Amino acid sequence: MPMTPPSGPLCTRDSLVPQLQDLGLRPGETLLVHSSLSALGWVCGGAVTVVQALLDVLGPGGTLVVPTHTGDNSDPADWCNPPVPESWWAGIRATMPGYDPRTTPTCGVGRIPETVRTWPGALRSAHPQTSFAAIGAGAFAIVDGHAPDCRLGERSPLARLEEAGARILLLGAGFDSCTAFHLAEYRIAAPRVDVSFAVMTPGGRRWHTVRDTSISEERFAELGAAFEEEHPVVRGRVGGADVRLFALADAVGYAGGWLAAHRPRGGSGPSTPPENTVVHHPARVVEG
Template sequence: MPSPTSLMCTRDSLATELRAMGLRSGETVLVHSSLSSLGWVCGGPVAVVQALLDVLGSDGTLVVPAQSGDNSDPAGWVNPPVPETWWADIRATMPPYDARTTPTRGVGVIPETVRNWPGAVRSAHPQTSFAAVGPCAAAIVDGHALDCRLGERSPLARLEEAGARILMLGAGFESCTAFHLAEYRIAAPQVDNSFAVMTPQGRRWITVSDTAITEDGFGELGAAFEKERPLVRGKVGAAEARLFSLADAVTYAEAWLAQQRPHTAAST
């Protein structure tokens, strides 16, 4: 948490600023967040989640990425890598994904707070799950296929159908997961993807074929999107915040990526 000498935020001040940005009661919103960017928050991540739910109201639905990318093949680990002599044992002993208990990794403390929120539900993918709270939560996280991390059979497509918006709360476009949905629509190459899951026969280490995804270029993509498409910018606490249509972002990204990555489609 930032030093107490930085800007102080409260549940009420955050809610007021979110409403001023145009976040509405009853809507569905996918939030990417950085707690430290907000300043000193009285109540920490719990206060941030409370503020978001205050604004969305009982008819609104809050969605966050709840990724757990460490459940993956150790041969691809780079941050940090592990010795090759460990790989077989890791594949044999990695705990299987459990939507109730597997912690998030690399997405910040606010999504981890949402994951543990009363009534929260979480999608089934062992690496790229989403957690949600609200009346549309179950429909959004349902049916997340093991061979579709962030594509048509993931919560991103359900969010698009629901007319959701994206709130970037101190987070950059590099973390905008919706851009990955566009990758599934430009004929990106297929790759093997491995993880530990629980099946009716018990724990299994499985490998599936899925679309290759990468955040490479997402910063440039986001800058172009922000320049050319409707987007609300504002301040929430000390954080730069952006609010925009998920469907609009995916449509723009599809055209941009097809132009910037012509080798991708050609390689399939």
């Protein structure tokens, strides 16, 4: 049976590094990356090559951060793409493995974050659904203290990234993947919702429910388009991918006003309906 030839361009570590540098990435900075490996083209070495190139550019004083979300660790009653039978719900709640930052794989965020998660020296935050992993000089300060009742707010790595002056790199990803916009949701009026997941405690694994701010990526693409019309956003190409680079604090600050004006008064609407394979993770998967 004939095979479809790979689509290019051919990307290597040596080709990616200067392209990332040409965007303006600097040694020593803190960078949150949302990525699509497939958008780059044919990458020799796959996700490992991309991570190596990013670390080459950031250098030993820099910090690479990615979302390592595990949205499948959630209440099956909310799953919708596809749903599971109601008769299964109790069994899923009773047997879902508890989140372990050392071993729980990512879900739905792509191959580059999963590669970072398992990288030697990587650290990962403690939230059972919306963790982040980091490599580099500032990794511990970024991931420490991620509260179970604060997915993407003031007690999450997003706020620590803002304090660190981080920038965001959308590497073949769109603004609908821009997790930082959720930090703005915590700073405007929004409803509270129940959020459930399996956790590990000193007494063993248990099903746990907390109250947290409702979050949704609804209209994030529209928000991003408006943001880049009014704020400096570096645009370019890395391999075959369209990329954007901008300050996280600028994005969060702009999103607060935009969401308050363009979403219903008093909240952002219901939390994003989870799916059974990409369940309630705001940084949507963008790679095939």
